[in-house]
Amino acid sequence: DVKVTQSSRYLVKRTGEKVFLECVQDMDHENMFWYRQDPGLGLRLIYFSYDVKMKEKGDIPEGYSVSREKKERFSLILESASTNQTSMYLCASSLFNLYNEQFFGPGTRLTVL
Amino acid sequence: GIQVEQSPPDLILQEGANSTLRCNFSDSVNNLQWFHQNPWGQLINLFYIPSGTKQNGRLSATTVATERYSLLYISSSQTTDSGVYFCAVASRGATNKLIFGTGTLLAVQP
Numbered sequence: 707d708v709k710v711t712q713s714s715r716y717l718v719k720r721t722g723e724k725v726f727l728e729c730v731q732d733m734d735h736e737n738m739f740w741y742r743q744d745p746g747l748g749l750r751l752i753y754f755s756y757d758v759k760m761k762e763k764g765d766i767p768e769g770y771s772v773s774r775e776k777k778e779r780f781s782l783i784l785e786s787a788s789t790n791q792t793s794m795y796l797c798a799s800s801l802f803n804l805y806n807e808q809f810f811g812p813g814t815r816l817t818v819l
Numbered sequence: 820g821i822q823v824e825q826s827p828p829d830l831i832l833q834e835g836a837n838s839t840l841r842c843n844f845s846d847s848v849n850n851l852q853w854f855h856q857n858p859w860g861q862l863i864n865l866f867y868i869p870s871g872t873k874q875n876g877r878l879s880a881t882t883v884a885t886e887r888y889s890l891l892y893i894s895s896s897q898t899t900d901s902g903v904y905f906c907a908v909a910s911r912g913a914t915n916k917l918i919f920g921t922g923t924l925l926a927v928q929p
Contacts, residue, residue: 810862
């Protein structure tokens, strides 16, 4: 079974703090993704990566950056957290092929005070 | 971009009842997935089904790609089936980008 893990289930941070969300997958997948999920807005893609050190912006990259130094690990960074970044963050991974079946981690519920 | 619509938005069932959830999409797709989001927020993969029919226990799914819709069938529902069901698609021109529907909130009552 594919396993995608995220570093925290719940996180509380203060405005202005630098926040790191970590995601690790154990299936040697090339693609990794970060989404956020908000009531009424659904799931929206923040960034994705198709290889080590490669990244592409999704639909809502503003206020976020990412890092992929190793194939199995994809980090989402909030350089200066703001209250409007309070959300559920979901990481996913998939093989780099035509089909791109994505598998999701358990999610991190981030609250910025 | 591709549009994904799910219906119904909400559904309440008695335990043991059957249900059908629908997903309509506006363009040809390379990927169609059904997910169940449990009360803790995790998205559980149910089916990868860009076309055809699949079954897994009490759940089955059918995608008619030429008519641009997919159906998820839940039979003999249980309280543990409660949660939000999402359909997500990726178009042929953007296979990396999953577009999610707004979901169907299912509540199964004992």
